[in-house]
Amino acid sequence: MFRIILRLLLKLLFRVELRGDTSVFHNTRTLIVANHESFIDGLLLGLTMPVDAVYVVHKQITDRSFFRFLLSFIPHLDIEPTNPLAVKQIVKLVESGQPVVIFPEGRITRTGALMKVYDGAAFVAAKTGATIVPVHIDGAARSYFGRLAGIYPLQLFPKITITIHPRRSIAMPEQPSAKERHHRAGEAMRRILLDMLVASRPERTIYDGFLDGMATFGRDYGLVEDIRLRQETYGSLLKMTLGLRQVIDRFTQPDEVVGILTPSAAATPALVMALSSGRRIPAMLNYTAGADGLRAACTAAGIRCVITSRAFVEKARLALVIAQLGSVNVRYLEDFRGTLGPVDKLRIFWGLAFPRRVALPQSPNDPALVLFTSGSEGKPKGVVHTHASLLANVAQIRAVADFMPRDKFMMALPLFHSFGLTCGVLLPLVSGCQVFLYPNPLHYRVVPEVVYDRDCTVLFGTSTFLANYGKYAHPYDFGRLRYVVAGAEKLSDDVRRLWIDKFGIRILEGYGVTECAPVVAVNVPMAYRNGTVGQLLPGMEHELEPIAGIAHGGSLHVRGPNVMSGYYLFDKPGVIQQPAAIGAGWYATGDIVDVDDEGYVRILGRQKRFAKIAGEMISLEIVESIANAAAPGFSHASSARPDPGKGEALVLFTTAADLSRERLVTAARALGAPELAVPRTIRVLKEIPLLGTGKTDYVALKALAENALA
Numbered sequence: 001m002f003r004i005i006l007r008l009l010l011k012l013l014f015r016v017e018l019r020g021d022t023s024v025f026h027n028t029r030t031l032i033v034a035n036h037e038s039f040i041d042g043l044l045l046g047l048t049m050p051v052d053a054v055y056v057v058h059k060q061i062t063d064r065s066f067f068r069f070l071l072s073f074i075p076h077l078d079i080e081p082t083n084p085l086a087v088k089q090i091v092k093l094v095e096s097g098q099p100v101v102i103f104p105e106g107r108i109t110r111t112g113a114l115m116k117v118y119d120g121a122a123f124v125a126a127k128t129g130a131t132i133v134p135v136h137i138d139g140a141a142r143s144y145f146g147r148l149a150g151i152y153p154l155q156l157f158p159k160i161t162i163t164i165h166p167r168r169s170i171a172m173p174e175q176p177s178a179k180e181r182h183h184r185a186g187e188a189m190r191r192i193l194l195d196m197l198v199a200s201r202p203e204r205t206i207y208d209g210f211l212d213g214m215a216t217f218g219r220d221y222g223l224v225e226d227i228r229l230r231q232e233t234y235g236s237l238l239k240m241t242l243g244l245r246q247v248i249d250r251f252t253q254p255d256e257v258v259g260i261l262t263p264s265a266a267a268t269p270a271l272v273m274a275l276s277s278g279r280r281i282p283a284m285l286n287y288t289a290g291a292d293g294l295r296a297a298c299t300a301a302g303i304r305c306v307i308t309s310r311a312f313v314e315k316a317r318l319a320l321v322i323a324q325l326g327s328v329n330v331r332y333l334e335d336f337r338g339t340l341g342p343v344d345k346l347r348i349f350w351g352l353a354f355p356r357r358v359a360l361p362q363s364p365n366d367p368a369l370v371l372f373t374s375g376s377e378g379k380p381k382g383v384v385h386t387h388a389s390l391l392a393n394v395a396q397i398r399a400v401a402d403f404m405p406r407d408k409f410m411m412a413l414p415l416f417h418s419f420g421l422t423c424g425v426l427l428p429l430v431s432g433c434q435v436f437l438y439p440n441p442l443h444y445r446v447v448p449e450v451v452y453d454r455d456c457t458v459l460f461g462t463s464t465f466l467a468n469y470g471k472y473a474h475p476y477d478f479g480r481l482r483y484v485v486a487g488a489e490k491l492s493d494d495v496r497r498l499w500i501d502k503f504g505i506r507i508l509e510g511y512g513v514t515e516c517a518p519v520v521a522v523n524v525p526m527a528y529r530n531g532t533v534g535q536l537l538p539g540m541e542h543e544l545e546p547i548a549g550i551a552h553g554g555s556l557h558v559r560g561p562n563v564m565s566g567y568y569l570f571d572k573p574g575v576i577q578q579p580a581a582i583g584a585g586w587y588a589t590g591d592i593v594d595v596d597d598e599g600y601v602r603i604l605g606r607q608k609r610f611a612k613i614a615g616e617m618i619s620l621e622i623v624e625s626i627a628n629a630a631a632p633g634f635s636h637a638s639s640a641r642p643d644p645g646k647g648e649a650l651v652l653f654t655t656a657a658d659l660s661r662e663r664l665v666t667a668a669r670a671l672g673a674p675e676l677a678v679p680r681t682i683r684v685l686k687e688i689p690l691l692g693t694g695k696t697d698y699v700a701l702k703a704l705a706e707n708a709l710a
Contacts, residue, residue, distance in 0.1 A: 032132075041108075042055045049164075056077050109141055209391055214235070214355075283370035300379070368385055509522075655685060
């Protein structure tokens with residue numbers, strides 16, 4: 001009777017909701033694994049799930065009289081993890097046919113993310129051949145029974161959701177030693193739990209995600225700061241969003257693609273949400289692309305209206321570019337001021353009181369945002385992402401990285417860049433992580449000072465930008481950084497060593513493409529391997545298409561919830577087109593990679609960045625690696641030009657004035673690279689041309705390489 005009363009009490013107070021297919025428990029051997037959010041997790045599962053299972057509980061919990069009393073209402077086995085006989089006890093239980101519930105983390109989360117996963121539970125599953133049923137607990141961590149006090153706002157009785165996921169299994173790894181078998185099984189269990197976290201994400205729109213964040217942290221919670229050094233709160237961002245919405249609705253229509261040409265500042269996230277809440281589709285325009293690039297982007301996406309700022313146009317010297325946009329209607333934010341009448345203000349007050357009611361109805365699978373490829377290989381393409389694909393990538397990042405509301409991001413990357421948008425806008429809006437938006441990543445002396453002055457703990461950048469920040473920064477400027485994440489281009493070994501030697505910080509290299517919103521793989525403290533870009537994010541699948549001349553690896557195809565819905569192309573404006581791939585939902589990245597037996601991805605180069613010389617495929621990345629070894633501390637980039645004798649010939653561009661072919665040959669031999677990878681043509685430049693995103697401008701280099709024929 002008390003058990004029934006306790007179950008009703010939990011459902012009443014915490015509004016416990018059970019989701020998923022309960023038939024997955026009907027197996028001979030079943031191991032139920034769950035994330036660990038609070039002291040009452042075992043009780044929640046024991047009184048809610050329709051299965052009579054034994055719960056494995058840490059002895060430290062059962063030693064406390066209150067929890068020992070509560071656990072007396074469910075079958076449990078208290079163990080001491082350091083006891084080598086503990087795993088054997090669990091194995092016997094599972095083999096007997098008794099369902100067993102275990103928390104592989106072994107301890108309650110202190111970050112809100114997945115903690116270290118112990119190998120024991122995975123080894124039990126592999127040893128017994130048991131069916132694994134992942135169960136996700138959501139909400140208990142925010143109660144006073146969790147351990148997130150001081151990190152997240154706690155609630156007396158938060159709503160708790162328990163989601164049952166499809167069955168999984170772990171085969172016993174074929175490794176020579178027991179230690180390695182345990183490790184591989186444990187890694188497989190970690191991937192199962194990560195997949196579970198991503199699969200449990202709520203399906204919502206960007207605006208709903210922002211409102212959910214505001215509901216969690218409160219309207220007065222400071223979120224976004226920029227060079228004005230004034231922190232915008234959830235409440236002030238909402239007010240800004242509603243005000244912009246009143247004006248924008250007058251000259252745009254629902255489902256219209258509207259261009260945004262603004263810097264990294266607090267107004268940009270508000271502008272994105274104003275358009276999104278009104279079912280308009282913001283298109284983030286690259287203001288460094290020049291008049292031709294902007295016109296091509298507007299044509300491809302069918303953009304008839306662009307919103308910008310006069311102050312920004314003046315400071316960025318974009319007046320001539322704006323004048324060449326042709327028939328595109330340009331609207332200036334400064335002109336919006338003073339246009340709000342009494343009716344508009346009443347609507348804003350209504351929206352502040354009932355923010356969810358002002359949003360136009362839309363589905364998470366509707367187009368939400370357009371990003372543009374860099375145009376490094378031709379005209380820019382409009383990449384169409386849905387609300388679901390963008391927020392799926394946010395959920396994937398949060399699953400593998402323990403970003404917390406205590407963190408403050410330093411985002412100097414432009415927000416038209418997918419890396420900058422996802423990590424500098426979307427992730428903070430829904431997670432409560434604070435962010436400082438800085439408008440120019442080229443201010444190499446200023447950015448480190450801002451990181452120090454504003455107590456930033458996370459820095460995102462490209463290898464080029466991080467190299468210069470490291471060069472000019474004081475050793476103490478980066479003293480509070482927990483994460484430094486590099487993407488968009490290959491991380492130089494020189495930059496990696498500089499940050500380790502000068503700041504004691506290990507840069508975490510990742511890999512992404514705009515079409516995947518953008519993060520595909522990333523190294524994290526819990527799963528790191530030097531020389532790789534980390535493991536694929538949870539929820540992603542991959543296939544390698546063999547490439548002639550590439551012995552190990554192939555062209556990477558990926559599928560996952562973060563993949564785009566299609567392209568806007570210049571030749572068919574405003575029409576979403578599917579890219580060529582191996583099947584529905586797959587995307588061909590065009591990158592040649594190798595994936596090792598633990599899932600770590602090593603980038604060999606872009607398929608288009610290989611030269612065929614005398615019948616051999618030579619990676620231009622290898623050419624640049626040779627140059628970096630021969631002349632460290634300088635910038636290098638390679639391209640290819642037609643050659644009547646060998647098909648193609650290599651051209652090396654470098655800032656090292658005295659770099660000779662003899663030095664390159666010596667470096668190639670030391671690296672074990674073929675002599676075919678040593679270019680005969682060396683062009684010295686004052687600086688290597690870059691795109692606004694920090695990537696090397698290979699289109700410009702290709703033109704220079706072909707001019708080398710003269």
